Amino acid sequence: MNRKGKDILILAIVVALTVCVGLLAINGAQIGKWRLKPVGSAISLGLDLRGGVYAVYKAKDPNQADLDSLIEGTISIMRTRLSDKGYNEATVTKQGSDRIRIEIPDVQDPAAVLDIIGTPAKLEFRTSDGTVVLTGDDVKSATAVTDAAGSEYKVRLVLNDSGKEAFAKATSESIGKAISIYLDDNEISAPTVNDAITGGEAVIEGNFTLDYARELASLIQSGALPLDIEQDEVSAVSATLGVDVIDRAVLAGVIGVILVMLFMIAVYRLSGVMASLALAIYIIVVFYCMALVPGIQLTLPGIAGIVLAIGMAVDANVIIFERIREELKTGRGIESAINRGFKNALSAIIDSNVTTIIASFVLMYFGTGSIRGFANTLFIGVVVSMITAIFVTRALLKCVAGIGFTNPKLYSR
Incomplete structure (x- = not known):
């Protein structure tokens, strides 16, 4: 297969994949028991959108x-x-x-x-003289259980090896005496020891409800907070945006992106078409990142970060196309102009994106709440935009040039 055929095939595959992945992102898919949710439903919404x-x-x-x-x-x-x-x-x-x-x-x-x-959930077992013989660190697991009649709820503790040994020693020395159980320095029960307990298990009783027993078991299981x-x-x-308003914002975003694409096509012609395809790829990747990266939530400031990142992606393409147009005016061929244009635009694109990435890092580290939400989406958007501008747009332009679209008038007004 000659170069023209390869470039046509590559371009067709890119377009087909973009359309398919875009439709999957919008509608999701169901294949037997396997289900891919739409990206919109997989993105975690922040407090300002959900309350x-x-x-x-x-x-x-x-x-x-x-x-x-x-x-x-x-x-x-x-x-x-x-x-x-x-x-x-x-x-x-x-x-x-x-x-x-x-x-x-x-x-x-x-x-x-x-x-x-x-x-805090600081659990302690204390002898009658106040000596701590067991703590939450000695607990291997804690579960809520009922007694034989099923009428009272308790918390059953399974001790680790060190706890088992310490508890066996303490109970053997305290027969006939009470060993009190404290949670956060509050006594919750004080059972009397009848025999040495060597099995590595203990029970906390205290007229608990099922919910309280489960809650207490969860607190003990997770451990005491190491920090006061x-x-x-x-x-x-409360959510500041309802579903209708969010839908309108999405519609406004779609209209805005389409208008930007039309502008780039009108001004840069075939370059604008390839930039529009790269922008579609960029948007899909950003929203998949939002859905897949743990800890990322979409907030109102986060939406602003996405809009800003889209603007930077478009700006990078404009810089590249202007450099290409300058090279075409000197009489260079289209492939040479593309290579030179990208080379001349590279430093400006990297400088602007890296400074924005540094700023977003600072906001992520020192910022809180909504500021961090803005920084998260801005960081993701700028990183993806830099990659799509430097690699995706260039590859697409090289493909159309390889197919045979070499007339300079196809690339600029």
């Missing part, structure tokens, strides 16, 4: 040693607790140097959820 609750906790002692590692450990436990309660779309992130921010979309009972998040924290800020957030 929910956010809270900020701060370290009681911001000057303590290893603060960063303590915060990371606390964040991990908070995520586990939220996941155990079914809040899989909640986000827990570090804010500044000594704060933790939690955002939970679609919450019906904010107070109950925040109660679970902020509870206090609530600094909390707020319930």
Whole structure:
């Protein structure tokens, strides 16, 4: 196959894949039991689009040693607790140097959820003289169970090896005495030891309801928070955009992109057609990234970040096409003009995109909430736009030139 045939085949495959992937992104697909959701339904929406609750906790002692590692450990436990309660779309992130921010979309009972998040859950077994013989670190697993009659709920603990040994020793030395069980320094039960317990299991009783037993088991299972924290800020957030308004925003975005494509085609002709195809690929990739990258939520500022990134993608193509047009005016052939045009435009494109990427990194690290949402989408959009401008647009232009469209008038007014 000659070059012209190869370029026609490549261009046809790119167009077909773009159309197919675009339709999958819009409509999804169902193949037997396997289902691909539309990208729109797979993108996690932020608080401003869905409503929910956010809270900020701060370290009681911001000057303590290893603060960063303590915060990371606390964040991990908070995520586990939220996941155990079914809040899989909640986000827990570090804010500044000594704060933790939690955002939970679609919450019906904010107070109950925040109660679970902020509870230290420090579990201790103490002998009658106050000696701590067992802590939450010695617990391998915790589950809510019922008694034989099924009328009372308890929490059954399975101890790890060190806990099993320590508990066996403590119970053998405390026969006839009480071993009190404390949660966050509050005594919840004080059973009397009748025999040494060597099986590596313990039970917490206290007239619990099923919900409380499950909650207590979840707290113990996830572990105590390694950092002493206090609530600094909390707020319930109602969705500022309804479904109708979001649909209108999507429609406005589609119309805007089509108008931009028509403008590029009118001014740059065949180059504009290839840029429009590259822009379609860019938009599809960005929204798939939004759906697949963990921790990314679409917010109102995030939409602004996407719009800005699309503008930068178009700007990169305009810079390239202007350089190509300048080369064509000197009498160069189309392939030579494409190569020279991209070479001359490369430094300007990289400089503008890299500075924007650096700015988005700064906003992601130091920003909070809506600012971070803007930075996330801007970062994804700019990285993808730089790749599509430098590689995709160039490859498409080389294909149409290889097919035989070499008249300079096809590439510019």
